[in-house]
Amino acid sequence: MPGKPGNRHNSTFGVVAARTALALLFGAGLFLSVTPAGRATARTAFLVAAVISASQPAPLNLLEEPVRHIQKTVPSRGGTVYLDIYEPATPAPPLSRALEGIVIIPGVGDNRNVPQLINLSLALAHVGIVVENITTPTLMHNDISAVDSDAVVQAFNFLSHWPGVGADRIGIGGFSGGGTLAYLAAADTRIRDRISFIVLFGAYFNAETVLRAYGQRAIIVDGKLVPWYPTQYPLQVLANVMSDGLPPLDGSLLVSAFIPGGKPLTSNKLAQMSPPAVAAYHLLEGDEPGRVHENMAALSPQLHALLNTLSPSSVINKVHAPIYLLHSRDDSSLPITESQAFAAALARIHRPYDFVEFGIFQHVEVATGHSLTQILGDALTLFRVLYKVLLPGS
Amino acid sequence: MLALSCFWLLLGLLVGLLAVLAKFWPSSWGRKKWPAMLSIGALAAFCGGWLGTLLLGRFFASSVALWIAVLCVVVLPRLFVWVQLKHRSLFPRGTHSSK
Numbered sequence: 001m002p003g004k005p006g007n008r009h010n011s012t013f014g015v016v017a018a019r020t021a022l023a024l025l026f027g028a029g030l031f032l033s034v035t036p037a038g039r040a041t042a043r044t045a046f047l048v049a050a051v052i053s054a055s056q057p058a059p060l061n062l063l064e065e066p067v068r069h070i071q072k073t074v075p076s077r078g079g080t081v082y083l084d085i086y087e088p089a090t091p092a093p094p095l096s097r098a099l100e101g102i103v104i105i106p107g108v109g110d111n112r113n114v115p116q117l118i119n120l121s122l123a124l125a126h127v128g129i130v131v132e133n134i135t136t137p138t139l140m141h142n143d144i145s146a147v148d149s150d151a152v153v154q155a156f157n158f159l160s161h162w163p164g165v166g167a168d169r170i171g172i173g174g175f176s177g178g179g180t181l182a183y184l185a186a187a188d189t190r191i192r193d194r195i196s197f198i199v200l201f202g203a204y205f206n207a208e209t210v211l212r213a214y215g216q217r218a219i220i221v222d223g224k225l226v227p228w229y230p231t232q233y234p235l236q237v238l239a240n241v242m243s244d245g246l247p248p249l250d251g252s253l254l255v256s257a258f259i260p261g262g263k264p265l266t267s268n269k270l271a272q273m274s275p276p277a278v279a280a281y282h283l284l285e286g287d288e289p290g291r292v293h294e295n296m297a298a299l300s301p302q303l304h305a306l307l308n309t310l311s312p313s314s315v316i317n318k319v320h321a322p323i324y325l326l327h328s329r330d331d332s333s334l335p336i337t338e339s340q341a342f343a344a345a346l347a348r349i350h351r352p353y354d355f356v357e358f359g360i361f362q363h364v365e366v367a368t369g370h371s372l373t374q375i376l377g378d379a380l381t382l383f384r385v386l387y388k389v390l391l392p393g394s
Numbered sequence: 395m396l397a398l399s400c401f402w403l404l405l406g407l408l409v410g411l412l413a414v415l416a417k418f419w420p421s422s423w424g425r426k427k428w429p430a431m432l433s434i435g436a437l438a439a440f441c442g443g444w445l446g447t448l449l450l451g452r453f454f455a456s457s458v459a460l461w462i463a464v465l466c467v468v469v470l471p472r473l474f475v476w477v478q479l480k481h482r483s484l485f486p487r488g489t490h491s492s493k
Contacts, residue, residue: 018416022464025409029461033446033454042457065452088451095449127453 040394043127044387050123052379054116054366065090067125074158076136076151083155084112084133086125091164098166100196100393101130101159105152105178107364108237110140116365129393132159142233143240144177146309152185160194169393171197171321175364176333177237179203180310187318195321197389200312202327202364204334205342207307208296211238215283215292219335232260234333235284242280245306250277258284276300316345323353324385328361354388356381398452402443402459403436409460410435413467420475431467438466 031038066089074081092099102124106117112135121131134155138145152172160167172195174182179200185191186198204210213219214235219228239258243251250273257265264285270278279298282288288295299307308314323346327339336357343355360370360378370378410432413419419427439459446458 014415015417018412019418022409022412022416022418022468025412026461026464029457029459029464033450033457033461038457039454042454046453090451093447093449093451096451128451 036391036394040387040391043390043394044383046127047123047386047390048379048383050126051120051382052360052366052375054119065126065128067122072158074154076148076154078145078147078151079137081151081155082112082135083158084121085159085162086121086131086133087162087164088125088128088130092128096128097393098169099128099130099164100390101132101162101165101170102173103152103155103159103170103182104131104133104173105139105175105181106133106135107176107178108139108144109142109233110135114365127390130159130162130165132162139178141240142237143244144180144237144310145244146184149181149184149188152181153188153191156185156191156195166393168194169196171195171199171389173199173201174203176202177204177234180207180312183312183319184315186321187315192318192320196392197324198319198321199324199326199385199389200339200342202331202334202339202361203312203325203342204338205345206311206313206338207238207241208304208311209341210234210334210338211283211307212292212296213335213337214238215286215295216289217286218289219337221337228335229332230286231332232258236260239280239284241310242284242303242306245300245303246277246280247274250274253277254281254284257281274300276303312342313345317349317351319351322388323351324389325353325355326385327355327357328363329357329359331361331363333363354385356385358382395447398455399440399443402439402456405456405459406436406439406463407432408435409439409463409467413464418468418471420471422475422478423471431471434470435463435467438470439463442466 032042033039068087068089070085070087072083072085074083088099104121106112106114111117112133117133121133124131132155134151136148136151138148156170156172159165159170172182172186174180180203182198182200183203186195213228214230216225217227217229218225220226236258239255243255246254253265253269253273254277256262264287265281270281273281276299279295280303283292283295325339325343327336329336339355343353346353358378358381359374360366413435414427414431419431423430439462442462443455443459445462446455450458
């Protein structure tokens with residue numbers, strides 16, 4: 001008995017819909033597993049979900065490669081380098097090329113147990129990237145020293161000999177103050193032609209312009225001076241850095257004012273200090289915003305030289321790898337103007353770079369309480385950058 | 395891997411279900427179309443998943459399971475019919491000699 005015309009129409013529609021769905025599933029499966037663009041898309045999507053949610057998405061745990069965490073040390077000019085390596089526990093499958101690697105300098109301080117860093121490291125390892133987080137005694141003492149760029153070089157060389165890792169497939173990622181060491185190492189002739197990419201997140205370009213912003217408690221946005229207030233920790237770090245270029249007594253007084261719980265220096269103590277140390281103090285304290293120019297000029301040549309050696313701007317044209325600059329719009333540790341200046345300088349010398357701004361991060365960590373629109377917007381931006389980073393290795 | 399294997403079987407069943415709805419089964423299968431298509435889908439996804447794990451790693455295995463399952467539910471029934479017809483043309487009924 002022939003069916004009703006309506007039923008036939010529904011049946012035809014159902015067949016077409018099912019065939020379309022199968023065609024789409026076939027295309028998606030083939031694209032995501034076979035083509036480099038598809039493989040990069042799959043890995044990037046997983047990474048973005050892990051980074052934005054600050055955790056491993058539970059349903060995707062099923063798909064992940066199991067991960068192994070190993071701790072090692074290597075010597076360097078600045079002392080022992082502590083390495084935390086996260087790698088896929090299973091050997092590289094026969095049809096995939098050598099594994100990618102990334103050396104991460106996760107900022108100043110001992111950040112090895114920071115949950116979001118561990119989450120990022122695990123997420124990267126789950127998609128088949130060997131992660132090497134490094135820290136040094138200087139960084140652990142809340143200080144930055146240019147000699148620690150050798151630690152990054154040693155860590156890079158160590159990772160390039162790691163089983164399964166392609167020596168030409170290693171990038172460097174620097175977060176916050178770690179960005180400086182990443183960039184200085186990337187300019188080092190021993191490794192600069194072997195680095196496949198550099199990612200700098202929440203880093204600074206020039207230590208002097210950072211100090212100027214701290215002194216003014218303001219940054220220039222769209223040509224206007226806008227109030228900007230740094231958190232306490234970067235002031236402590238910069239006090240430690242500048243104490244290395246001051247006489248011991250001046251240095252210890254300067255540091256004492258910016259340690260957690262430290263009190264502003266009295267006029268008596270300031271009277272004991274040299275003019276460069278007093279100028280450094282006022283710049284960090286931000287109590288003379290109208291005299292920033294004079295205080296900068298009062299810094300000693302040693303201090304200017306020290307700040308210069310700790311500035312990526314001093315070696316900007318010596319890096320050959322593509323550079324990805326990421327910065328939080330509301331960064332209260334290092335102002336976004338630093339990455340903007342970095343990007344402008346790279347554009348002037350025609351170096352390959354990409355610069356993106358985010359709203360959902362506070363400095364280098366994902367913050368909570370953002371709208372869905374903002375999260376989706378930033379997720380797409382993050383996807384675009386990570387896709388570019390992962391594509392060559394996919 | 396047990397959970398992942400179960401996931402691939404489930405994925406294959408879904409693909410088999412879609413193949414039934416898409417009428418990719420040979421008309422000669424009649425009532426057997428449901429178990430046959432679901433079995434092909436599940437088995438193909440399961441094998442595809444393990445093949446993907448061995449060749450590309452666990453992260454990409456589910457994508458491999460997906461496209462292999464779709465490929466199998468589309469191709470295998472047609473291949474089955476073709477083989478059947480070929481067999482019949484080579485050995486028509488009544489030409490077999492019984493000893």
